[in-house]
Amino acid sequence: MQTLGNYINNEAVASQSGRTAEVFNPATGEPSLNVALSTADETRGAIAAAAEALKTWSKVTPLNRARILFKFKALIEEHADELAEMITSEHGKVFSDAKGELTRGLEVVEFACGIPHLLKGEHSLNVGRGVDSYSKMQPVGVCAGISPFNFPAMVPMWMFPIAIACGNTFVMKPSEKDPSTTYRLAELLAEAGLPKGVFNIVNGDKEAVDVLLTDDRIAAVSFVGSTPVAEYIYKTASEHGKRVQALGGAKNHMVVMPDADPEQVVGSLMGAAYGSAGERCMAISVAVCVGDEVADTLIEKLKTEIGTMRVGPGIGLPEEAHMGPLISRQHADKVKGYIDSGVEEGASLVADGRKFVYEGHENGYFVGPTLFDNVKPGMRIYDEEIFGPVLSVVRVDSYAEAVRLINEHEYGNGTAIFTRDGDSARQFCEEIEVGMVGVNVPIPVPMAFHSFGGWKRSLFGPLHMHGPDGVRFYTKMKTITARWPTGLRAGAEFSMPTMK
Numbered sequence: 001m002q003t004l005g006n007y008i009n010n011e012a013v014a015s016q017s018g019r020t021a022e023v024f025n026p027a028t029g030e031p032s033l034n035v036a037l038s039t040a041d042e043t044r045g046a047i048a049a050a051a052e053a054l055k056t057w058s059k060v061t062p063l064n065r066a067r068i069l070f071k072f073k074a075l076i077e078e079h080a081d082e083l084a085e086m087i088t089s090e091h092g093k094v095f096s097d098a099k100g101e102l103t104r105g106l107e108v109v110e111f112a113c114g115i116p117h118l119l120k121g122e123h124s125l126n127v128g129r130g131v132d133s134y135s136k137m138q139p140v141g142v143c144a145g146i147s148p149f150n151f152p153a154m155v156p157m158w159m160f161p162i163a164i165a166c167g168n169t170f171v172m173k174p175s176e177k178d179p180s181t182t183y184r185l186a187e188l189l190a191e192a193g194l195p196k197g198v199f200n201i202v203n204g205d206k207e208a209v210d211v212l213l214t215d216d217r218i219a220a221v222s223f224v225g226s227t228p229v230a231e232y233i234y235k236t237a238s239e240h241g242k243r244v245q246a247l248g249g250a251k252n253h254m255v256v257m258p259d260a261d262p263e264q265v266v267g268s269l270m271g272a273a274y275g276s277a278g279e280r281c282m283a284i285s286v287a288v289c290v291g292d293e294v295a296d297t298l299i300e301k302l303k304t305e306i307g308t309m310r311v312g313p314g315i316g317l318p319e320e321a322h323m324g325p326l327i328s329r330q331h332a333d334k335v336k337g338y339i340d341s342g343v344e345e346g347a348s349l350v351a352d353g354r355k356f357v358y359e360g361h362e363n364g365y366f367v368g369p370t371l372f373d374n375v376k377p378g379m380r381i382y383d384e385e386i387f388g389p390v391l392s393v394v395r396v397d398s399y400a401e402a403v404r405l406i407n408e409h410e411y412g413n414g415t416a417i418f419t420r421d422g423d424s425a426r427q428f429c430e431e432i433e434v435g436m437v438g439v440n441v442p443i444p445v446p447m448a449f450h451s452f453g454g455w456k457r458s459l460f461g462p463l464h465m466h467g468p469d470g471v472r473f474y475t476k477m478k479t480i481t482a483r484w485p486t487g488l489r490a491g492a493e494f495s496m497p498t499m500k
């Protein structure tokens with residue numbers, strides 16, 4: 001079986017570590033590839049390549065950097081089917097969903113193509129008499145990215161297009177569970193004309209990551225993954241003087257008000273809960289129904305819809321499945337374990353996906369759509385992130401109780417309210433302690449020209465990903481205050497300067 005190594009200085013570099021991990025096709029359970037788990041020294045080698053490239057890349061004009069990204073965008077479009085097939089074969093999500101992920105990543109590339117405009121900075125004339133002030137947004141240096149398995153194209157593209165557009169160089173450590181797509185993107189960047197060393201890939205695990213968090217040559221670290229690892233990344237890299245943005249896990253609630261349109265709620269909820277088999281950080285995993293009537297209607301409709309769902313391999317069926325397998329055998333077992341715990345802790349199991357098998361793919365990592373009613377805080381299925389196709393319905397008596405539940409949860413990534421009342425929606429947007437909020441929109445993922453990030457234990461660090469925050473994260477602001485000779489002739493000033 002082929003072993004995927006590293007990609008450094010625009011070349012494939014085999015790893016000598018002797019350690020590898022197997023990559024599987026989740027629909028069949030068959031291994032498809034080995035991926036290298038690089039050594040600390042190999043990781044340092046990638047950083048050295050990026051540090052060398054920084055000397056020239058940071059001096060390339062923003063316009064010329066953008067021109068390479070325009071070519072990269074065209075190449076992604078040209079290879080969209082190939083990339084989406086790669087995502088499906090290693091991640092398991094259905095092909096149309098893989099294409100959707102690719103599009104959302106591509107949009108960040110499109111945003112980064114506007115970098116000459118984005119780097120214009122601030123300028124004030126006459127901040128004092130004859131004194132002007134302006135800012136320069138300069139590259140921070142060598143940046144590192146560490147990404148999760150669930151978006152092997154989109155999440156890396158939240159990071160590196162903006163980083164390199166700003167004049168930085170980059171070392172990426174993709175998820176070892178589905179590394180091929182990010183690797184292919186690196187090849188396409190080289191084909192687009194990106195100079196060697198500007199974007200490098202080190203495949204690996206904790207050994208490689210720890211070097212990226214501690215090596216003096218790394219200036220900034222972007223991470224997306226689970227909360228315990230995000231917290232570790234944030235602490236370790238911060239202690240080593242780096243700027244860090246570390247996005248973590250989620251438990252996203254959708255509030256269903258009594259005046260919401262039931263058809264709209266059910267359609268939205270099905271896609272948001274079960275799309276990508278629930279392996280999205282913005283998936284809705286809790287529906288909070290205000291009033292028993294709302295809950296009863298919803299449960300009935302969801303039960304019917306679940307009965308019509310097609311679960312199967314993500315590609316190659318005459319009619320595409322709605323939902324594919326989970327990423328790994330261990331993860332499928334973990335999700336089934338959560339369903340067991342929900343039953344043991346007293347929640348009502350309405351639809352049970354534990355026994356689902358796709359005929360002919362008995363070793364695939366499938367779990368069917370699962371629905372619980374009467375879920376309460378304190379149950380593991382409510383408190384913890386499951387990251388699978390398991391939707392919990394929580395019943396509350398009032399809007400205020402729904403808001404309290406969400407605000408008391410440790411995560412604060414995304415949330416939504418479904419209502420026809422503008423006043424409730426507006427109040428919800430005001431008081432909810434969550435970073436991304438949807439009003440009758442179940443998965444409110446901000447577009448590339450806005451920034452993506454949660455609150456509470458869903459994000460460590462002050463700046464969100466992509467959009468304006470992305471540009472701020474990958475640049476150092478320098479503010480220049482300039483006065484020309486008339487001022488200098490006035491002689492020395494010994495008191496604290498204030499503008500006159």
Ligand code: NAD
Nearest residue numbers: 147148149174175205206209225226229247248249250281
């Ligand atoms: P993970 O935390 O297991 O892994 C993420 C990355 O960290 C991988 O590249 C992995 O190799 C590396 N890693 C894992 N353990 C490490 C350790 N001990 N030390 C150093 N590096 C380590 O996450 P995952 O299972 O790949 O992804 C799923 C998680 O990601 C979910 O919790 C999901 O909510 C979260 N996620 C969050 C967002 C967001 O925007 N907030 C987006 C996507 C995924």
